[in-house]
Amino acid sequence: MMKLRLVVLLALILTVSCSKSENDVEIIEENPTEEIPTEENPTEENPTEENPTDTGEAPTFIAGEDPKPDGKTWEKVAILSDEFDGNSLDTDKWASKVNSWVGRAPGIFKDEAISFENGNLLITNYMLEATETINGNTYTHGGGLIRSINAAAPGMYFECRMKANKTFMSSTFWLINTRNEGTGCDRRTTELDIQECVGEITTSANWASTFNRGMHSNTHSRNAECAETKEGSKGNTTVADIVYEDYHVYAAWWKSPTEILFFLDGELQKIVNPVEEFSLPMYYRLVTETYDWNPVPTDGGLTGSFENRTTKYDWVRTWKLIDN
Numbered sequence: 001m002m003k004l005r006l007v008v009l010l011a012l013i014l015t016v017s018c019s020k021s022e023n024d025v026e027i028i029e030e031n032p033t034e035e036i037p038t039e040e041n042p043t044e045e046n047p048t049e050e051n052p053t054d055t056g057e058a059p060t061f062i063a064g065e066d067p068k069p070d071g072k073t074w075e076k077v078a079i080l081s082d083e084f085d086g087n088s089l090d091t092d093k094w095a096s097k098v099n100s101w102v103g104r105a106p107g108i109f110k111d112e113a114i115s116f117e118n119g120n121l122l123i124t125n126y127m128l129e130a131t132e133t134i135n136g137n138t139y140t141h142g143g144g145l146i147r148s149i150n151a152a153a154p155g156m157y158f159e160c161r162m163k164a165n166k167t168f169m170s171s172t173f174w175l176i177n178t179r180n181e182g183t184g185c186d187r188r189t190t191e192l193d194i195q196e197c198v199g200e201i202t203t204s205a206n207w208a209s210t211f212n213r214g215m216h217s218n219t220h221s222r223n224a225e226c227a228e229t230k231e232g233s234k235g236n237t238t239v240a241d242i243v244y245e246d247y248h249v250y251a252a253w254w255k256s257p258t259e260i261l262f263f264l265d266g267e268l269q270k271i272v273n274p275v276e277e278f279s280l281p282m283y284y285r286l287v288t289e290t291y292d293w294n295p296v297p298t299d300g301g302l303t304g305s306f307e308n309r310t311t312k313y314d315w316v317r318t319w320k321l322i323d324n
Contacts (some may be wrong), residue, residue: 056083059157059319060249062266067253072321074157079150080284080318084121089114094146103145105137107169107290113144121146121313123288125169127302141302143169143288151281152254155321158194159251159263160286161314164212164243166199168301170289171243171311173250175282182280185226190278192260193218193235195250197243199308202295211294214240215250215269217262221276229276236262236270247314254278286313 054060059074068074082093089096096111103109108128115122123144132139152158152175164171174193182188196216201208218235241248251263257277262269288311290296302309 056315056317059317060159060161060251060266061263065263065267067255067261067268068321071324073324074319075322077152077156077318077320080148080152080156081316082121083119083315084116084313085119087116089121089146091149093149095149096144096146098145098147101145102134103139103143104289104292106140106296107143107288108132108134108139108141109145109287109289110142111144113142113288114146119314121286122310123165123286123313124306124310125165125167125288125302126309127300140300141169141290141296143290145289146284146286148284151283152318153281154254154257154279157251157253157319158284158316159249159319160194160316161247161249162195163247163312163314164197164199165288165311166244166304166308168198168200168202168290168294168297170196170198170287170291172196172285172287172289173313173316174285174287176285177280177282179223182225185224185229186280187225188221188229188276188280189223190274190276190280190282191218191220191222192252192254192278192282193220194252194262198291198294199244200297200301202297202301203293205293208293210237210239212244213242214238215248215262215264217252217270217272219260219272219274219278221274224276232275234272234275236272238262238264238269240264244308247312284316286316 079093082090096114113123113126126142128140128142160173162171162173173195174191176191177189179187179189194217198211201212215238218233220233221231224231249265253261255261257279258273260272260274
């Protein structure tokens, strides 16, 4: 009996010692610091042609929409481009006044409306503390104007990432020439409106019923010195998203003096042939103003928050074509 007990005891000891050796290590991680990515739960967004990562190294186009010819590539025009990452205007590129234009009454352009935040140029509309009278016009509302120091030329591509304000005042991105720079039949006005919109529509006019949605573009020829210079307007309206709900990229390619291509968020919307050649140098305008066709609301129209009264310009970029 004693021998049997010893054999049983010995067998138990051998069983326990063989179940786990010194080299068997069990790792338990209760709180992992990284999650293994899967197709359903990626940790990084993979950019595609339809949803490109914005590096600022090329214009914004969705797949198949880049109109550049074969053998050409886009090169940024630095003096007409700005990411607005600073705290003030780059005075080598921009100014906030035009001596001949203080604003369309009752809106006047004020430097106080201009600020910078989170890599954006801001223009914030506001009520003046006191009414101002200039040249017989009465001003009660403050807006802002930014103009480029340097001129753009035919062949260039213009784009701006912008979020409109929510008021009855405008949010705009456009170009215009300086009439007095011309002589003879070049003493005229050419204007290229890439985006003009308002946040609140106060007019009852049917043609303006979508002015808070999408993209409103135009070409204008006016103030002609010569009778043979054609005057008139031709443009396009793209009805899309509410303009103040998010940022959008508004763009135009000044392909030639007789052809302008308009793009919204990298997609071609319309090709316009101006009534007269667009061949004169033009300058950028980033403006919030009052329109005579969109009346001031009875409460003044600017009772909302700073955010709602502000147009945000994330960047302006200009490109030209060069050989590969």
